[in-house]
Amino acid sequence: MTPNSQTIRFFRRHIPAFACEPGCHDCCGPVTASSEEMARLPEKSDAAHEAALAGLSCPHLGDTGCQVYAERPLICRLFGTTPRLACPNGKRPETLIDPRIEQRIYQYFKATRHVLV
Ligand code: SF4
């Protein structure tokens, strides 16, 4: 396991999970991810990327929601777990993310090249 994948695993473990509004994908849109995370996602065609971007959507959003849920990027997992990325539908985990972990995730975002998913 590379240091980068250990970091991602650590962050994933420390981002609290919660139940979303069934069928909701209001917080999905153009998101970015590190190359480590991108390598875990299926490749999409240029046309699929362009169509998603034109609709301010994500190429992995399907009719039944996120098609890559188990491997969705950190930013998708963070949504709803911090006041900075509050869910517009009022969903949240009982305990929000530890601010120290959140800070470390933002530092990781800054220090690691991210590309559009
Ligand atoms: S976090 Fe909120 S906006 Fe995003 S999918 Fe869940 S319920 Fe919907």
Ligand code: SF4
């Ligand atoms: S990867 Fe999944 S959760 Fe993240 S924006 Fe795309 S469809 Fe939504």
